[in-house]
Amino acid sequence: MPETPELIAETIVQEFSEFGDDWTLKYEFLMEQAIHLEPFPDTYRLDAFLIPGCQSQVWLAVERTENRYHFFADSDALITKGMIALLLRVVQDQTAAAISATSFDYITKIGFHNQLSPTRANGLRSMIQRIKQTVV
Amino acid sequence: MPETPELIAETIVQEFSEFGDDWTLKYEFLMEQAIHLEPFPDTYRLDAFLIPGCQSQVWLAVERTENRYHFFADSDALITKGMIALLLRVVQDQTAAAISATSFDYITKIGFHNQLSPTRANGLRSMIQRIKQTVV
Amino acid sequence: MASINDIRAAFPYFSQGPGATGYVYLDNAATTQKPFAVLEAMNQFYIHSCANIHRGVHRLSQSASIAFEDARGTTAQYFGVNNPQQIIFTSGATESINLLAQGLAKSHLKPGDSIMLSVLEHHANFLPWQEWAHAHQGTLKTLPLTSDFEIHWPELESHFKSGIALLSITAVSNTLGIRLPLEQIINMAKRYGVPVCIDAAQLAAHQYMNLDTLQPDFLVCSAHKLYGPTGTGILYLAPSWLNSLPISKTGGGAISKVSWEKTEYVDGALRYEAGTPNIAGVLGFAAALKKLQQWDLATCEKHEQQCLNYLEQQLIQIPEIIVYAQGKPKIGSLSFNVKGHHAFDVGSFLDRYQIAVRTGHHCTQPLMTHLNVSGTIRVSVGIYTSQDDINAFINALKKTLVHLLKYHA
Amino acid sequence: MASINDIRAAFPYFSQGPGATGYVYLDNAATTQKPFAVLEAMNQFYIHSCANIHRGVHRLSQSASIAFEDARGTTAQYFGVNNPQQIIFTSGATESINLLAQGLAKSHLKPGDSIMLSVLEHHANFLPWQEWAHAHQGTLKTLPLTSDFEIHWPELESHFKSGIALLSITAVSNTLGIRLPLEQIINMAKRYGVPVCIDAAQLAAHQYMNLDTLQPDFLVCSAHKLYGPTGTGILYLAPSWLNSLPISKTGGGAISKVSWEKTEYVDGALRYEAGTPNIAGVLGFAAALKKLQQWDLATCEKHEQQCLNYLEQQLIQIPEIIVYAQGKPKIGSLSFNVKGHHAFDVGSFLDRYQIAVRTGHHCTQPLMTHLNVSGTIRVSVGIYTSQDDINAFINALKKTLVHLLKYHA
Ligand SMILES: Cc1ncc(COP(=O)(O)O)c(C=O)c1O
Numbered sequence A, B: 001m002p003e004t005p006e007l008i009a010e011t012i013v014q015e016f017s018e019f020g021d022d023w024t025l026k027y028e029f030l031m032e033q034a035i036h037l038e039p040f041p042d043t044y045r046l047d048a049f050l051i052p053g054c055q056s057q058v059w060l061a062v063e064r065t066e067n068r069y070h071f072f073a074d075s076d077a078l079i080t081k082g083m084i085a086l087l088l089r090v091v092q093d094q095t096a097a098a099i100s101a102t103s104f105d106y107i108t109k110i111g112f113h114n115q116l117s118p119t120r121a122n123g124l125r126s127m128i129q130r131i132k133q134t135v136v
Numbered sequence C, D: 001m002a003s004i005n006d007i008r009a010a011f012p013y014f015s016q017g018p019g020a021t022g023y024v025y026l027d028n029a030a031t032t033q034k035p036f037a038v039l040e041a042m043n044q045f046y047i048h049s050c051a052n053i054h055r056g057v058h059r060l061s062q063s064a065s066i067a068f069e070d071a072r073g074t075t076a077q078y079f080g081v082n083n084p085q086q087i088i089f090t091s092g093a094t095e096s097i098n099l100l101a102q103g104l105a106k107s108h109l110k111p112g113d114s115i116m117l118s119v120l121e122h123h124a125n126f127l128p129w130q131e132w133a134h135a136h137q138g139t140l141k142t143l144p145l146t147s148d149f150e151i152h153w154p155e156l157e158s159h160f161k162s163g164i165a166l167l168s169i170t171a172v173s174n175t176l177g178i179r180l181p182l183e184q185i186i187n188m189a190k191r192y193g194v195p196v197c198i199d200a201a202q203l204a205a206h207q208y209m210n211l212d213t214l215q216p217d218f219l220v221c222s223a224h225k226l227y228g229p230t231g232t233g234i235l236y237l238a239p240s241w242l243n244s245l246p247i248s249k250t251g252g253g254a255i256s257k258v259s260w261e262k263t264e265y266v267d268g269a270l271r272y273e274a275g276t277p278n279i280a281g282v283l284g285f286a287a288a289l290k291k292l293q294q295w296d297l298a299t300c301e302k303h304e305q306q307c308l309n310y311l312e313q314q315l316i317q318i319p320e321i322i323v324y325a326q327g328k329p330k331i332g333s334l335s336f337n338v339k340g341h342h343a344f345d346v347g348s349f350l351d352r353y354q355i356a357v358r359t360g361h362h363c364t365q366p367l368m369t370h371l372n373v374s375g376t377i378r379v380s381v382g383i384y385t386s387q388d389d390i391n392a393f394i395n396a397l398k399k400t401l402v403h404l405l406k407y408h409a
């Protein structure tokens, strides 16, 4: 059983705080998150699993075991892939209730609030929306 | 035979200069011009003789005798009627050549340049245009 | 709550513009003056985050996009709309109605259908429907009004029964200032499944509206009549029309996928906002709406009402004056004429006496025909109009009459 | 003639905006920064003669109307058009094309007709025609271009012979920066009586155009890409179309007479400008055009060219870079990619390194399909772009590559 989303988010904030204001380190760390993302199953690489409204392509698929949700995701852009990896870390294998209640404020705390902008370039908002929708 | 348009225009400028900056006197004088306008023949009170683009209705008709043009005009607004009376004074019974060459700069000189604005409210521009068109 | 003086202090018109020399602006139904805050919002955008929106990865584009979507939120909130996506930014009320008419023409309206309008409509809410009717053998029906501009309810109901494809009406007449009973009209229309479009170009500047409560199908207005910039307006869509109204303007930004053969459009407001919007205009509009909320439009409304009542009281004491819709409650505007004299003459003299009013048909020629006049003189107030302004107007009018009454028309 | 420093001094971007802290704006094809003169023209209007135009008898309306028509004159002159009535003000290039497409759909275009576009088109000059084609069984043909983006003249001629109802093409690709040979295309089109619409949204900001000489049938552009305000654009009509293009937007101001049954429209530009136009926007646009003339756009063009050439020279020395349309002359924009990396990643890093570029499909998805890429990184210059800006960009790009090349995509 994973830690609660709150605890994981706190850990993430902790990890990023070590880089202070150095955005290059933050970006490098973000891209490493992407590298460590579980491989995306080829069976899900279909248009139906694409998230609309991102400049890069983002796939998101989910599998349910008992009352927990396991996500797979991928993107052709590294930064985007890193972002979605950060999102998945907190919701991975959680219950519907926990996922619905998850706050993504930590994105702002770690200094990526720009990525939450309503521009359709990055689509972080759409990703969060899709994650929440898949469990209702 | 009337005086040349230039001379008449000069007279008009002269007349208005007596009022100095007193716009109330100018407006009163303008409206008197309207009163002295030759009656508009009922036979011309037709849509075909209406000038488009004025907030008030303006009729303009012309009769040609030999090589001179005689204008009739009317309006339901006094100020407009005064303005067109001022226009007709200079072109009345002139030749086509004289009318075509007429400058209406005196309107500016007597302080009514506002009336020359491209707003469609007063249509002074349209009147001048129509006068010039009727003789070509 | 703010005093008239506080409000006037917020408008450069009174300190730096024509108002500084005593020129009185009573043409607010045509367009309003703009507060400093609106000019600042636009200048700030142009100086600090001038960028195109919604497609840029760089910070200027991102902050402009955030500001733009915040402005959508502000606008939605101002109009009592919970979902900002229902607010579509356009270039003005006229474009809003044209987009709507063209969208409805593609699916909802069928050849031969009837559209109902009132005799009060501004040409903006008349010509697009007339165009449609001409092209599709449609019929324009008239909202049944008594000679006193009250709704004839049984007649309206029988029209609804016999089938109306759309009712599109102004909330307030821009010429007479009278308000239609939208709430009751919409209620009855809903019972018969008739969609209703409200032209709020005038009302929105004078009265708070709550669209989630009022529940029209469509609503339009222009920012420039609401203390905002020119070139900006909104088209409000009820939830049931959002994403289902056919698109009538296409271009960049509204799409999710384009190929030579086929295009897919996005959902939400962006679907209808093809092309670069008037970004600065939208930000200026939101700044205006915030100001109106800060000053509390409901308080301003009462004050405007007093000005208009006082004006009407003064006018009816002058025997040569005909006030239209006399005695009826008015919002924003009042129209009158001087017996036997042309509105243009009256307006020209008033301008010389330092008063701006509008004269003419006010883009409501069907109403002029109905009233059997060629035009009127319209006085229209704004949130900064003072009783002194009305007194100045009445004085100027009296002086004007001295000139004009020497002449019979 | 003005130096780059003179020009930069005229833009608040460099003294008060992001440029003051060294942020380099290379997204000019999306929108340009605005000179002080543009903001001043708008503020002056709002403060000193804020009024609606063309229908008012009072002095504010008159001076606003004069200013508006003067702006039409300035714009006409800028585009080498003798008759200002041929310039119709719209809310932007997108609205211009939509108005045109809807107008042509009413009379000129017949079901089954063919419209020819290039593969370079921005969605704004693609979707309105695609919409029309879908609704009217029309065909979209492709301007025949070689793999090197040169016109295949014999093929074009045979298309013209077989009947094309309209050719609508961009003057300059907003993605690749390459320019189509408009003069020769229009000449050939005229021989076969094919009307031509030019999308000058990009070209107009970089090169003087003389439309009385070029003689397209239609031309569109947006003010905001020409150092002017958002929410403003033009639709140019050739003399033969003025008054004969059917009206596709109706409302106040465009009419001469309205009755419940029938409406007559005025002649000239106002015919197509229903509703309150973006008055401040138009005045700001004219201020921008005056500045461009003062600085002499022809001189600026040469300078921009040098910047772009220098940029391309630098880029092709970096092995991981693919420059599109490499070696071809470019106007305003250049697109590239980093092999194996997503444009979004490159753009995100560049932004962190203080450089604004655009990444993505640039609203040219058909071209992306043609190039077989999902997007590009586009660098686009303006009259204030300096060689230092290009150097800063190249430095930032090199640093970006250090990050990215650690990872294979
Ligand atoms: C009632 C009404 N509807 C529509 C309009 C059109 O607004 P705009 O000219 O801003 O598009 C106006 C403005 O004159 C109006 O008063």
Ligand SMILES: Cc1ncc(COP(=O)(O)O)c(C=O)c1O
Pocket (backbone or CB within 6 Å): C252, C275, C276, C277, D029, D030, D092, D093, D094, D095, D122, D124, D125, D170, D172, D173, D174, D199, D201, D202, D222, D224, D363
């Ligand atoms: C070539 C081209 N055409 C049309 C447009 C559309 O311009 P706007 O978004 O200002 O309407 C653009 C701008 O992105 C463009 O680059």
